[in-house]
Amino acid sequence: MEYDERLARFRQGHANPFDRSEVTDRPCNQKVRPELFPSDTKTQSSERPMDLGLAEDHFSRPVGSFVASDIEQLKQTIEECKRLILELPEHSERQKDTVVKLIHLRLKLQELKDPEEDEPNLRVLLEHRFSKEKSKSVKQTCDKCSAIIWGLIQTWYTCTGCYYRCHSKCMNLITKPCVRSKVSHQSEYELNICPEIGLDRQDYRCAECRSPISLRGVPSEARQCDYTGQYYCGSCHWNDAAIVPARVIHNWEFEPRKVCRSSLRYLALMISRPVLKLKEVNPLLFNFVEELVEIRKLRQDILLMKPYFLTCKEAMEARLLLQLQDRQHFVENDDMYSLQDLIDISTGRLSCSLTEIHTVFAKHIKLDCERCQAKGFVCELCKEGDILFPFDSHTSVCQECSAVFHRDCYYDNSTTCPRCARLTERKHEPLDP
Template identity: 90%
Template sequence: MEYDERLALFRQTHLNPFDRGEEEDHLEGGLVSQVSLKTKPELFSGPKTHNSDRTMDLGLAEDHFSRPVGSFVASDIEQLKQAIGECKKLILELPEHSERQKDTVVKLIHLRLKLQELKDPEEDEPNLRVILEHRFSKEKSKSVKQTCDKCSAIIWGLIQTWYTCTGCYYRCHSKCMNLITKPCVRSKVSHQSEYELSICPEIGLDRQDYRCAECRTPISLRGVPTEARQCDYTGQYYCSTCHWNDTAIVPARVIHNWEFEPRKVCRSSLRYLALMMSRPVLKLKEINPLLFNFVEELVEIKKLRQDILLMKPYFLTCKEAMEARLLLQLQDRQHFVENDDMYSLQDLIDISSGRLSCSLTEIHTIFAKHIKLDCERCQAKGFVCELCKEGDILFPFDSHTSVCQDCSAVFHRDCYYDNSTTCPRCARMTERKQDDEPYEKGAEHQK
């Protein structure tokens, strides 16, 4: 569709609200109506007046919406800027919430859109672009709620082309893409999946040569020429373009202080922490083993995870469990069926809020019910306490049992610790091994 046809359709659906009384000129074909506007010279010269005519006279002439011949000169942009200034003043002068004020606000929006269009004319852009490991995809949204991560300006989706990185969700104008200096954070996550575990490791502005740690813009604590903002995750200082005062939970403060208060971080740290949120890279037993002595919820979660690992062999050899896909109950936390000592930052956040304890207890109950009540095959794999030879069938994940570390036999906890002899199953296995040794030696001698 040509520019003029698109412009005509735009006018048809967005009639100018400021000339409602004007007659409409019908084009050939009867599809599009154009509103004739008159530009009064009093807009930019002459005494200021407060009559009702001024509301309709803000320089939004028809030629502002026509396709330019060649490129716009500076005077066109200056006229629009003057009209925007007049519009702002008039909005303040008019009665609040009045119809005239609302019409003027709408007109101000039209003027600003047109000004932005002159600065950033529409171009044919590719749908995919790759820059510094970013994989940019062209957006079709017309929302104006987005902000360019490069220039910090609003993205006017109605008239501007913009892109989003499918890896780290970096957003920017099409015109800003060639100015990008930040590589994609997802590549850093792939190559370096570990956190900074020191609390705000500050090195000082002098070590940074009084420049932004990312874009090297001169900064200072006094805000001259640009305000220095510290990132609580890296401890370094950034300019206002690279640090928007976003907040995030810092892993080091969680692990060492069990503190979940969001702290101010730079844009790159914000994206990195968001992408790392669900990755199980925290081995608490090595980083801070004392944390289990002070956080009761961690001890409870650890016991549930150990039980689930003991249930896993039952499901892997049970046809019904495989068909029911019971282990997929933990598909969002696959590391729970692989080990019991690795945690993600999201795990710790959910433990603090109590959500993980509730969900994991429910899954634990479903697993135990299948093994002990629903499935005969799994029930047949239970144990009888060989020390007292009494009681119900025992399973290694029962709370009142103990498991032999050598042969994995299951006993009542009280029987196991009160028994002064060795494990009966271990004793039988040792005796059987001794009985088999003479036969093995005789076979070797015959060879």
Template identity: 90%
Template sequence: MSGGGSIICDFIAHTVPFYFLLIATRPELFNVTRTPSSDRTMDLGLAEDHFSRPVGSLVASDIEQLKLAIEECKKLILELPEHSERQKDTVVKLIHLRLKLQELKDPEEDEPNLRILLEHRFSKEKSKSVKQTCDKCSTIIWGLIQTWYTCTGCYYRCHSKCMNLITKPCVRSKVSHQSEYELSICPEIGLDRQDYRCAECRSPVSLRGVPSEARQCDYTGQYYCSTCHWNDTAVIPARVIHNWEFEPRKVCRSSMRYLTLMIPRPVLKLKEINPLLFNFVEELVEIRKLRQDILLMKPYFITCKEAMEARLLLQLQDRQHFVENDDMYSLQDLIDISTGRLSCSLTEIHTTFAKHIKLDCERCQAKGFVCELCKEGDILFPFDSHTSVCHDCSAVFHRDCYYDNSTTCPKCTRFTERKQDDIPEEKKA
């Protein structure tokens, strides 16, 4: 009860001043009109515990009494001296009565738990938090007395009453069908090309703020109204790839949701988009080498029973693309590289993998190589920093031996000789 009580107290703390303001300025919102003050004594007809019985025992007359009490309470608020203690207590009483009426009406029976609209999959929320904001009308969602929904795909939130007004399809569908970023930095086309209208809802906008302020999205370069652009900020992929810049910029709501869903997806092939980036960012070179080593370790693990039982490759389950290729990056990868987080975690995983192959597992140790050029030294592995690998047969040699050797790879030479021996004499002639 203490948790629920604190929520109600917070709700009252936010709502009481709001009720006073509405009563003073717009009494018509309460469906009442000011009447001359009278000597009418009013008990509201209700004790605090009158409606505290189990819901199953309530009858229609209880709801009717509650509605009458609410009407009487609203009239009394307008008749009492403004900002008096008694008026304040009556406002609190009105709030409690409205909450109780909402409970008795049981809106969950009237509203479906799941609604599908424009590829959104809206799920009815049970949370009573009052700190959410409707993405459609940009007003607060009063969870205690209002029904609201959240899209399970793009996390679009809105009142139940606003759902039929939604015109923007679910962003997750765009992510599924078009997983690529805008790679031009703020590709502005100009407000005149937009006919001085919001790029999303098409409501009139102006740089002077009349009738509505035009706000630019740094990701799309287009202008939006204040309902579609809340001055949210996000890291812009184009600025990261071209300038290695991670300062968050202002984006519209739809761009914010799109970038949030796209951030873990490995869709950036840096060596094609901007290969010069590796010349200026040392951390990228380090990460690329670690990823190349992990790909060389992968064949050891998928043929090793102990490694499969230990599920070593699952240490990279949050970055599955690291065990598939070494050239695709997600925006989250680049953000973590800039902060140093990825380098630390990947180095630790690299050390664990190398320890299993070179020290802990006899099966993996047996798959090592001896340098056939000098026939000396320790067992070599393709991911060792001092080795070189033949591109044709994958044999491993000391780097110095490989580059100093003027002849071809000994293993490749043997393969060539065997093929020659398998050719019949008549074909050789």
């Protein structure tokens, strides 16, 4: 008899959380493990796990520490709930309620499997610098598994270099290094239009993850990237569209083409880098695009204005050259272009903004600043007219001494430059004792 009482007390103190049988003889001072799935009413034994799980407040924070057995029990409850949904009448109220409860169970399972507080704020992997995101409401897509990132219940990271997004659980599966490192080490475009090598040369595998692909879509559809010319699977190629630099340079075509994910990120990071030298790649482009000729002339004038600003105190204090800080290469050379420059040229945006800046620069030199006006030239051929500057449209500049003349005077005069002749004469004069 004493043994039976001890056995009963032991069973009461270690009650199964899924056991819905009511215990009546439980001592008030007996410590009982809190039930994970409390319930109020009796149900049939076949529906016990599912009903117990559905009765829980799944949005509450977990009490105590959950172990592997708790997760397994929750998985079993989810499977029972899924089975019941298929058995219930379609579009019935009970089926709708069961679907909602299934969602709650999955949220709880995800919370247990992927706790946010255990994740570090910064992780480094394959030159990616992943930073934990705090946004909960923005809907994103994982670049690794192509699934939706539910920020409310899932931990996710974004690379600060190439903006690669992924779940915390997908980080160990990443095989592609950060595109930012490629931009730093190899700042140049593929300038051949869609350089296709063929699917057979790729061994019928994705060019990035090496998973099997085919043109028939079995086991995975082969999608071609218009930038690299290679074929990719659906996980690495999402049919994103981007402007391809090779088509712009050779055909002046700005229609977006389908590219893979890695090419999309690479083009996004390279779009503002001045790496295109049009004179070498396609010099004939200036014969067909009038806007390019206009932009080249404005850039040449700005380079001629730059020495005035570097020696002018007022210009340095006003920071006039900082008006081109977004296009720093415009004050360094006149032949390098970025892809963004060519896009803005095609839309007319760059022509308007650069003309306005050119007007501000010329106004400072010719009207506002007396020091800059004093650095002007007088045509030594006709010795008439106003003060000339090298960026004036009706002037010509000597390539030897940088003297400025009227264009008509310079080409009508067949003799040498007067300033060059004077400087040469001074060199040959004997020095006074």
